Amino acid sequence: MNVIKKMSRVKDAYIYQRENRYFAQFPEEVRKLGEEELISLGAKNTKIVGLGVSFEADLDTLYGIVYRTRLSSRILAPLVRFRCPTADDLYEKSKKIRWTDFMSEYDTFAIFANVSKNDEIRHSKFASYKLKDAICDRFRDETGGIRPDVNPDSPDVWFNLHIYEELATVSLDLGCGSLHRRGYRKETVEAPMQETVAAAIIKMSGWDGTKKLYDPMCGSGTLLSEALMKYSDIPSAYLKKQFGFEYLPDFEKNNWYEIKKHYQDAIKPLPFALIEGSDVLRKAVHATKTNLELLPGGDKVKVNILDIRKTGCIENSVIVCNPPYGIRLGEEKDMPAFYKSFGEILKERCRGCEAYIYFGEPKYIRDFGVKGEWSAILKNGGLEGRLVKFRL
Numbered sequence: 350m351n352v353i354k355k356m357s358r359v360k361d362a363y364i365y366q367r368e369n370r371y372f373a374q375f376p377e378e379v380r381k382l383g384e385e386e387l388i389s390l391g392a393k394n395t396k397i398v399g400l401g402v403s404f405e406a407d408l409d410t411l412y413g414i415v416y417r418t419r420l421s422s423r424i425l426a427p428l429v430r431f432r433c434p435t436a437d438d439l440y441e442k443s444k445k446i447r448w449t450d451f452m453s454e455y456d457t458f459a460i461f462a463n464v465s466k467n468d469e470i471r472h473s474k475f476a477s478y479k480l481k482d483a484i485c486d487r488f489r490d491e492t493g494g495i496r497p498d499v500n501p502d503s504p505d506v507w508f509n510l511h512i513y514e515e516l517a518t519v520s521l522d523l524g525c526g527s528l529h530r531r532g533y534r535k536e537t538v539e540a541p542m543q544e545t546v547a548a549a550i551i552k553m554s555g556w557d558g559t560k561k562l563y564d565p566m567c568g569s570g571t572l573l574s575e576a577l578m579k580y581s582d583i584p585s586a587y588l589k590k591q592f593g594f595e596y597l598p599d600f601e602k603n604n605w606y607e608i609k610k611h612y613q614d615a616i617k618p619l620p621f622a623l624i625e626g627s628d629v630l631r632k633a634v635h636a637t638k639t640n641l642e643l644l645p646g647g648d649k650v651k652v653n654i655l656d657i658r659k660t661g662c663i664e665n666s667v668i669v670c671n672p673p674y675g676i677r678l679g680e681e682k683d684m685p686a687f688y689k690s691f692g693e694i695l696k697e698r699c700r701g702c703e704a705y706i707y708f709g710e711p712k713y714i715r716d717f718g719v720k721g722e723w724s725a726i727l728k729n730g731g732l733e734g735r736l737v738k739f740r741l
Contacts, residue, residue: 362447365426366599371411372520373421374401378726379549383420386552390414399513400463408594408601412608415523415594419548419575419585422527425509425520426597433517435469436479443483443519450598451521454492457500458484461522462510470512480510480519506596524586525593531578532588533643536636537569542671542707546729547575548585550736553725554667554705558623561666565657567626570637572669573650576624581646584612588643619646627655657691660698668695668704685716692718695741704739711735 375383384395384402392404415424429446433439462477470476485496507522529545556562558580564572594600628634634654641647695704696719708714714737721737
């Protein structure tokens with residue numbers, strides 16, 4: 350009876366339960382692709398809004414979306430929304446939330462905030478401090494002084510605070526942190542590509558496994574790993590140990606375990622050398638192999654130490670690549686010649702192929718010497734790059 354009463358009370362309280370609506374954050378340049386991905390994963394009534402895409406889903410579908418999305422950086426369950434023209438309003442109204450519905454005084458938590466166009470609350474960090482104080486003070490009142498600790502690096506629970514003008518929305522982060530952190534990158538080289546950016550490149554290439562995919566400058570193997578996960582339908586959060594939706598008051602543990610098992614059982618094997626990579630640096634090849642070992646089928650990805658200038662003829666393949674660039678490696682004076690040489694190699698030795706090259710520094714596109722079929726802006730780590738398709 351107490352459980353029934355609690356659930357009835359909770360369902361009257363939180364936005365996500367009344368509306369079955371959630372919010373997925375995507376970089377602006379991939380929001381349309383992100384919306385298409387959500388629909389393919391079972392989301393309903395999607396709508397591009399602000400920083401991402403709003404969508405409807407039942408809880409079982411929601412678990413699958415968080416587990417499988419490759420393009421979203423965060424998925425949020427909105428809890429409450431209220432007016433907060435002042436910092437005192439933010440504190441007082443946040444303190445009224447029953448935080449014990451989401452965690453105990455022995456859990457840890459963190460807050461990430463985004464604030465815009467509020468006359469008094471002008472800084473995201475200040476807003477997160479006010480929300481943190483409200484959470485801790487509410488716990489102190491209810492527990493006789495015991496409060497949960499803040500852990501900004503690896504908390505049990507992540508909360509999101511979004512303030513636009515005088516309207517605040519408090520949400521629970523269902524992925525328990527940024528979803529771009531897949532968990533396979535144990536070793537790395539200089540300036541690795543963000544996983545969600547690599548996933549977007551594989552998606553935009555249209556690669557479906559009917560041709561070989563090759564990365565001639567694989568770095569730490571992010572593009573290869575994302576290609577493997579796409580082909581084999583490995584959930585993007587396959588290696589993730591904890592999810593924020595487990596802290597929802599209506600979380601269904603048995604349903605989640607069944608859903609997780611269903612998608613893990615559906616992973617399909619990768620044919621040997623369908624995905625292939627190489628790099629001139631031994632440490633890069635070692636990092637790639639180490640990272641791939643954590644994924645099912647990673648041992649079927651062929652990775653070699655090879656200078657791009659010694660690459661033989663490649664036919665009927667899809668080439669994806671994130672070449673080095675001066676701003677990240679300190680070799681800017683040599684970059685125009687490098688890109689010119691790389692373009693000549695592709696023209697001479699990769700006829701009949703499609704190449705999708707990510708230019709972290711777009712000015713080098715003009716040095717490539719090959720006319721692109723199309724290009725698209727993609728940001729990686731806050732830097733604006735450009736993905737260009739070449740038909741060779």
